[in-house]
Amino acid sequence: MAEFMDLELQDGVRMPWNVFPGIKQEAANCVVPVSAIYTPLKEFANMQVVPYAPLRCRTCRSVLNPFSIVDFNAKIWICPFCFQRNHFPPHYQSITEENLPAELFVQYTTIEYESPSEKLSMPPVFLFLVDTCMIEEELGFLKSALSQAIGLLPDNSLVGLITFGTYVHVHELGYSHISKAYVFKGTKEVTKDQILEQMCFFVKKPKPPSGVIAGARDGLSQDSISRFLLPASECEFALNSVLEELQKDPWATPADQRATRCISTALNVAACLLGACVPGSGARIMAFVGGPSTEGPGAIVSKNLSEPIRSHKDLDKDSVPYYHKAVKFYEGLAKQLVNQGHVLDVFACALDQVGLAELKVAVERTGGLVVLAESFGHSVFKDSLRRVFQSSDHDLGLSFNGIFEVNCSKDIKVQGIIGPCASLEKKGPLCSETVIGQGNTVAWKMCGLDKDTSLCLVFDIVKKDSPEAIGQPTSNSFYLQFLTYYQHNNGQMRLRVTTLSRRWIAGPGSIQELIAGFDQEAAAVVMARLVSFKMESEADFDPIRWLDRSLIRICSRFGDYQKDSPSSFSLSPRFSIFPQFMFHLRRSQFVQVFNNSPDETAYFRMILNRENVANSVVMIQPSLISYKFHSAPEPALLDVAAIAADRILLLDSYFTVVIFHGATIAQWRKSGYQELEEHKMFAQLLRAPHDEADEICKERFPVPRLVICDQYGSQARFLLAKLNPSATYNSDAPPLPGGDVIFTDDVSFDVFLDHLQRLAVQ
CATH class of the missing domain: 3.40.50.410 (von Willebrand factor, type A domain)
Structure with missing residues (x-):
């Protein structure tokens, strides 16, 4: 997924589909909607801030960007969204291919404008209640x-x-x-x-x-x-x-x-x-x-x-x-x-x-x-x-009074946004008839936003049939532009513009290209936001059934298999972790409301709806690190088999960070071996997960709850609840020596995968 993370480092955007299905029916068959998770104020190392106002298209109001076509002789630029020809104003007269303004540089697809005419706004106000x-x-x-x-x-x-x-x-x-x-x-x-x-x-x-x-x-x-x-x-x-x-x-x-x-x-x-x-x-x-x-x-x-x-x-x-x-x-x-x-x-x-x-x-x-x-x-x-x-390396970068706008090519419409914003009810030709979240508008108010605030935009592909069918030559690029107008935490008003281009494909042979552009982490997060939204807004909605049916449809469309032969089923590496994400999402606090109060469920969903992809993935499928003698810390499978008497496990489930000591380690710690000079190694082993946990807590908001527990102790439930129950109280095989079992009737991931393969090949 490295290339998708590079795209995020450049523009703050992750998309489930980085190659778009070009027509409406194909987009519907893809199950995961064409969407984007965008962090408007993401911090970039080489962020270009220019001290003048942006140049806008006179028809669709989009901002001049690297995808605009420029005629240097006639001093005209053509808008990639509506194809309107616009004249450059007098102060752009010296523009040539060698002398370009910053907004036309290919690497500045994200740029920020700080207009000198806009005076510093009011200072921020905090009213304590x-x-x-x-x-x-x-x-x-x-x-x-x-x-x-x-x-x-x-x-x-x-x-x-x-x-x-x-x-x-x-x-x-x-x-x-x-x-x-x-x-x-x-x-x-x-x-x-x-x-x-x-x-x-x-x-x-x-x-x-x-x-x-x-x-x-x-x-x-x-x-x-x-x-x-x-x-x-x-x-x-x-x-x-x-x-x-x-x-x-x-x-x-x-x-x-x-x-x-x-x-x-x-x-x-x-x-x-x-x-x-x-x-x-x-x-x-x-x-x-x-x-x-x-x-x-x-x-x-x-x-x-x-x-x-x-x-x-x-x-x-x-x-x-x-x-x-x-x-x-x-x-x-x-x-x-x-x-x-x-x-x-x-x-x-x-x-x-x-x-x-x-x-x-x-x-x-x-x-x-x-x-x-x-x-x-x-x-x-x-x-x-x-x-x-606190102002430190990890400060939140609180900003105020944002307005977020979207511009896109005419074959895409916006269904809405799931995230911390409110519709400004600015209707336009880009609004889709189906609404998800805050929809029916192309502009949203973001009264408060910070460096991590992320919006999930859901799009609608509106082309009914592929251009080849009608015999039309057409460019196969879609363009999207996100405009965020906000009050920077120094009081100045700024405009950040991100312009993206994505290819679309349609017709036979397109499946391989769609697979190559699939980002399974982003897809899991979009599905998590969607299922949370549907649970709150649709009566009689069955989330488990909806997630299972969606997963079966995805696997039967993108999997490789012979009909009715489950053993022949395989998934491309681009899709291979997606079923695992869905398995953990079904068991997560966003879907399972049993044992949580309505307040807790609302809290978990509010945080999910505002966090970026990397943090949201940790909420869906926590990360597990194993510490043992004579080897470096290493990632462990999120499975009950990872528990051993001579190991320390560090679980990060976003809201809670758990340091779990195996039975032998706990015994040695209680006997105070770490205090003895000859057991320095043991003292270091005990300290390592604490240092890592401190690092996690330092850069996260809200700060997670730290749970320190021992195997067979009452607090061990914080770890056991998140693990794949591959060994339960009614399994045939006995647990490994020093291992553990989970008292649950939930199915394990292997059983889940077997069912999925059987249903997908039908």
């Missing part, structure tokens, strides 16, 4: 994590603070003599006008008689805005003193009831406040939630502890009295935040569910970050929060 319905210990953990984060904020960024429990308190940070807050009732939704009225925005300056009132430009005085949003350098003291004095929610909770927690009202107040003060600028609402919402329009459960929080079974049976109302509220909130260009991040730390499944729509459409942990004292939360603000 803090839950106070927690035990003192948890609140203490959260307060110390927040005061650390405040110290890491960029000096010019604006900061605000809202705390919530039974009531919502908006803290006035600009008034440092005494802490002062405005209080809103937790049961009521408030409008922007009510907030402006109640928070005394028009005391010194009368309210303008008409028009929108938002931001300093539209009639709000800067003084009144800076009471609530202050530069980090000025308000660090005020913020820390409010946090120090912050107490647990004072309203008593009866023993048989849950705390009164109004998350939705607090989010509503936060969104209206930002909409009034800083519309259109890069702002984030960072919500720290420690339990379920029980009050207001977004409540997910009643206050009675006798009533359990909804489970997957309740969702399937539709016996969820609060769910639909809450989702509807958060859809409205998502729409409001997208219009304002603001992001919602959620840090949920609780032993029970907090309502992520309902919040998902607002977080995903605004491109927010999400972290789920058991406690605010857990390293998953503390290290992840630090990563958001």
Whole structure:
């Protein structure tokens, strides 16, 4: 797959099909849709940033690129998308074949424009939303994590603070003599006008008689805005003193009831406040939630502890009295935040569910970050929060206010995007009739995006029959152009343009070329996003059946076999790992919801929908490394046979990193051999997987949970759950000495493959 990774290093794009099926029927027969996983802000070593505005086609608005045909004598360029002839403006007059502008260089298929005319935008805004319905210990953990984060904020960024429990308190940070807050009732939704009225925005300056009132430009005085949003350098003291004095929610909770927690009202107040003060600028609402919402329009459960929080079974049976109302509220909130260009991040730390499944729509459409942990004292939360603000080699590169647009050749249309964005409903001839994800548009809003944010674009091939059939000579290239307009983290507006060309083929003999261009990792990730999307949007959808049928169709189309002879079946190396990915996807947390709460499932899918191919593949099929004496660490098969008494295994399943000690190693460790001078080698062996795990945790967001366990110990389940059950409690063959068995009725990969071969050759 090396050449596909090279393409990703050049343009940040991975595609399941790097040679496109040229006609509609052939594309349907390929099963995995023609699609692309694109990371708009991927970091490149030799990224070309040019200090002028792009040159656009006057018909289709695509940007001049290396695939444009240039007539140097007439000073004209022809757009590869719509074939419009465009004149070069006067400042391009000196252009010749030897003297080319950067955007025509073959190697700069991805280029970034930084327009000097666009002044630096507003500084970023961080509005902290803090839950106070927690035990003192948890609140203490959260307060110390927040005061650390405040110290890491960029000096010019604006900061605000809202705390919530039974009531919502908006803290006035600009008034440092005494802490002062405005209080809103937790049961009521408030409008922007009510907030402006109640928070005394028009005391010194009368309210303008008409028009929108938002931001300093539209009639709000800067003084009144800076009471609530202050530069980090000025308000660090005020913020820390409010946090120090912050107490647990004072309203008593009866023993048989849950705390009164109004998350939705607090989010509503936060969104209206930002909409009034800083519309259109890069702002984030960072919500720290420690339990379920029980009050207001977004409540997910009643206050009675006798009533359990909804489970997957309740969702399937539709016996969820609060769910639909809450989702509807958060859809409205998502729409409001997208219009304002603001992001919602959620840090949920609780032993029970907090309502992520309902919040998902607002977080995903605004491109927010999400972290789920058991406690605010857990390293998953503390290290992840630090990563958001830390500037190091691995910083997230948070950017704001993105708009993403697509241009493509006329024979391709866009079905939609699965990923962290919201449709801008800009319809055009390139919109397909079938919609997947955020569709029916050629432009999407990305309020928040970072270096790893990846979108999955699904295309539709619209040509009905091959040109040879009609006797037309035609070019066999398809062109795609992705435009990402965004606010860089230095405040400057930039436009990144990626232009791609792919060949299409049709007719007999095309199968070999399709196989040669198949990227099985990208295909597995597209299928994972698709199956997650279908599970959420289609009633009575059976994911296992859909994945199995898709795999059988792919194998019978691209496999090599004689009809009805399973033993003759073989797959090209380009497809050989794909069945393995599908086997692990069927068993993964994206498809198997048993044993996971709706919140956990929503969390896993949100992360899958925003990560690049390499990270998503680790979520689907974890990586396993084996450490033993007298040999270097080596990759091991993700199989129960990899377990041995004298080995240490390191499993990386993206959300969890497991260091698993075989029985003998664990015994030696407990006896303290690593402390002895003559057993230095053993001490090194024990340390090696920890060093590797630290490296993994350093560059990942959210930071994974680290589990250290021993063979036969209770925590060993984190490893066993991910392994292929080739030896189970009812296998005929006994396990290898020092090996292990898995107590499961799941089929092993070999049995799965046998069934697949039998069905594919029919």
